[in-house]
Each structure stands twice: as C-alpha cells, then as structure tokens.
Amino acid sequence: MHSHHNALRVARELQPAAPVTLVRPDAALNAARFFTSAFPGKSFYAVKANPSLHLIETLWAGGIRHFDVASITEVRLVRGALPSATLAFMHPVKAEEAIAEAYHTHGVRIFSLDTHEELQKIVRACATDGVPADDLTLCVRLKVSSAHSKLSLASKFGIGVADAPALLLAVRQAADSLGICFHVGSQAMSPAAYADAMAFVRAAIVEAGVTVDVIDVGGGFPSRYPGMEPPPLETYFAVIERAFEALPISYSAELWCEPGRALSADYASVLMRVEKRRGNELYVNDGAYGSLFDAAHVDWRYPVRLVRADASEADVEEFAFYGPTCDDMDHMKGPFLLPSDVKAGDYIEVGQLGAYGQAMRTGFNGFGEGATVAVSDEPMTSLIPAGGVPQVPGNVVQLGVAARH
Ligand SMILES: *Cc1c(COP(=O)(O)O)cnc(C)c1O
Numbered sequence: 001m002h003s004h005h006n007a008l009r010v011a012r013e014l015q016p017a018a019p020v021t022l023v024r025p026d027a028a029l030n031a032a033r034f035f036t037s038a039f040p041g042k043s044f045y046a047v048k049a050n051p052s053l054h055l056i057e058t059l060w061a062g063g064i065r066h067f068d069v070a071s072i073t074e075v076r077l078v079r080g081a082l083p084s085a086t087l088a089f090m091h092p093v094k095a096e097e098a099i100a101e102a103y104h105t106h107g108v109r110i111f112s113l114d115t116h117e118e119l120q121k122i123v124r125a126c127a128t129d130g131v132p133a134d135d136l137t138l139c140v141r142l143k144v145s146s147a148h149s150k151l152s153l154a155s156k157f158g159i160g161v162a163d164a165p166a167l168l169l170a171v172r173q174a175a176d177s178l179g180i181c182f183h184v185g186s187q188a189m190s191p192a193a194y195a196d197a198m199a200f201v202r203a204a205i206v207e208a209g210v211t212v213d214v215i216d217v218g219g220g221f222p223s224r225y226p227g228m229e230p231p232p233l234e235t236y237f238a239v240i241e242r243a244f245e246a247l248p249i250s251y252s253a254e255l256w257c258e259p260g261r262a263l264s265a266d267y268a269s270v271l272m273r274v275e276k277r278r279g280n281e282l283y284v285n286d287g288a289y290g291s292l293f294d295a296a297h298v299d300w301r302y303p304v305r306l307v308r309a310d311a312s313e314a315d316v317e318e319f320a321f322y323g324p325t326c327d328d329m330d331h332m333k334g335p336f337l338l339p340s341d342v343k344a345g346d347y348i349e350v351g352q353l354g355a356y357g358q359a360m361r362t363g364f365n366g367f368g369e370g371a372t373v374a375v376s377d378e379p380m381t382s383l384i385p386a387g388g389v390p391q392v393p394g395n396v397v398q399l400g401v402a403a404r405h
Helices: 007-012 025-038 055-059 070-079 096-104 114-125 163-175 192-208 233-245 261-267 292-297
Strands: 020-022 041-046 066-069 088-089 110-113 139-141 149-150 177-181 186-188 214-216 252-259 268-278 281-284 306-307 316-322 331-339 347-350 372-374
Touching: 007 020, 007 268, 007 347, 025 041, 025 055, 025 261, 041 088, 041 261, 055 070, 055 316, 066 070, 070 088, 070 096, 070 372, 088 096, 096 114, 110 114, 110 177, 114 163, 139 163, 139 214, 163 177, 177 192, 192 233, 214 233, 233 281, 292 331, 306 331
Parallel strands: 020 372, 041 066, 041 252, 066 088, 088 110, 110 139, 139 177, 177 214, 214 252, 281 316
Antiparallel strands: 020 268, 149 186, 268 281, 268 347, 306 347, 316 331
C-alpha cells in the first residue's frame, strides 16, 4: 500500500476517477490498544464490521487476540492470517457443515446458540467418531432490548428470559464452559443498554440455577458521528464491570465483549468525487451500493469535508448525495454540511467508514472498484469525545487523564 499523507495529497497525486478508500492504521492501533487496556475483560473483534486483512493484522498488532466470526468464510479468513488467534463463532444459526469445519479444521471451540436444535447441531458436528467434544465453550444468546441503540438487533436472534433456563441447563450438560451472550444493538447511545441487558442475564441465571463461566456483552459500543455524540467508552466499561461483578457467578467467570464498530470506524474514510451538482444535490461516485449503505438506508450521517488545496471561504450549506448507479434508491439525504461553492470536479472525504462502509461495497452497475491508500493524518472523529484526550498516532491512549486541547 502506498503511504501518502492525507486526502488532499491523494487527490492531487492520483486525481482518482473512482472512490479511494483511505485507511488509517494508527487509528486502528489506537482503538485496539484502548480496548485491550481499558475494557475489564477480553475483547473479540467482530469481523463482519470490516473484514479487511490489513485491519485484522493491525488490530492484532494492537493487542487484539480474540475474534468474533459469524460465517465460515470469516473463520477461514482470520485463521489463515492469524494461526494462534482465538476464534468465536457467534452466529446463533449456522450450517452444520460450517460448525464441523470450524471445529475440526480451524480449532474453533466457542460457539453461540439460541435454540435446542442448534445445540444438537453443534454436539453432532463437533463429535469425533461418535464421541462428543469435551472442550466446548457454548454461549446462549439472550434476547435483550435494543431501545438505546440506533440499529436494532432485537428481533432476529436470542432466546427470551422465560425460555432461557431450560436451554441453559441443557447446554450446561454438553459444554465444558457455559456462557451467556447478548447484543444490545449497534451504536448503543447509552451505557444503560448494558445495565438493562445485565438485568435479563441475572434473571436467567437465578431462574436456571446454573454455574455460568462467561458473560459476553457483545458489541454495540458507539463511535462518533455528526448528531451522535455518545458518552465516553470508559463510562460504558464502568457500568458493565459493576453489573458483571454483581452477578451470581463464580469468582473465576470471564467477561467478554465483541466490538465491531468501535474498533473499526476510525480506520477508513472514502475520497469521492463530485461528478455533477443540481442545486444542493451532489452526484458523487460512491453511494448506497458502495460504502454508503447506511447513509442511504438508515439515514446515517457521516462527517464530510471538502478536499481542496485552498480552503473554501464560502458559507456552509446542507447537501444531499446521489450515488453513481442508475437506481433512484442510490440517494443519501444527509444532510451533509459542505461549503456552498462545492462543484463538479471537487473531491469530498467522507469519514468514519471503517465500520459497515468498506465492508458493504458491491459491484452493482459496474461500480465498486477503487484503490486503497494509507494516510497518516487524524481520523475525522475519534474514540475520544470532544474536549477529551487527543489521540497521538502510535501512542497508547492515556486513560483517566483530564487533558485539555
Ligand atoms: C454485529 C455483531 C457485533 C458487532 O457489533 P457492533 O455494533 O459493530 O459493535 C458483535 N457481535 C455480534 C454477535 C454481532 O452480530
């Protein structure tokens, strides 16, 4: 990968006609070091947020040793790159063939489930010559509320608290290690999401009367976007640790989390070009079928900036984007704030696309190809709230230090 300094240099030197993914390895290193030092347990990177090998290896370099994989393709990808990583197959509904390959070929020992049928599937797939495996960690996925999150994950997976005790008892018989996991939904804007979920966990444990070895609070840790400024992640971690310590579980029980967005959002942005302007609508060369799926479908607002050698003096106005495909749905209503003199030929950098941006590109309509270039400037927003600790590339984020700008 070439290393340029920032979006402006990339625009000048490459004059790219297709969108360019700008990656910031230092931002991913910072995020990895932040989670490994500040989260009071083990952090599994949720690979679906961004399966870039370069990112996965960078997170490893930053201390991440555990990975949440949700398909056999993700299992093969991470195992191929990181032979000694711990993989957890945390999709509650898996193909039996995928479970067998994960267990027998790739050394996966951790699986999630939310039904008795999936338990039978896992037991069958992991047996050797009819002898059941005795080294499984099985996590029962509990259904919890997504009330505090921007993107719900409450309807598809998870067993209700009323039905959980019977499944917990059955899993206890089959597993060497029993876990409970949940997902509060993505971009959880309040730490209360985790406190509420932990109340469900407590109820299920008390009702089942089983010994639980692992509590996995899933993902959902927020990043910063325009109009979405969550409390600092340390506040989330403190709420989680307090709730964990109050659970009726053994002293040696482990606490896990599965951040996707929070480990990857800062890692990538996209440099795109304006091909046409119609009033305050900009026809740009990336869109809903590229890295802006969430901007189109759930009106996610990403930070944007005009990339010009001489900063525009014009007032800022609200703009909407049309992507490059011929589909009317390729529309991102924003609003995105840009100088009012933005015009065809200008480049725009869209930030915070490392999570669920890069990962969701398609080749629809012949678009989707584009270069990837490493840059070394700061991400467009960071893990650290405004007024908090500035992030220095390559340095560990100092926790608990009340720094000022
Ligand atoms: C998507 C997902 C994650 C990551 O969620 P984020 O909101 O990106 O942190 C973690 N665990 C599971 C099971 C998931 O499906």
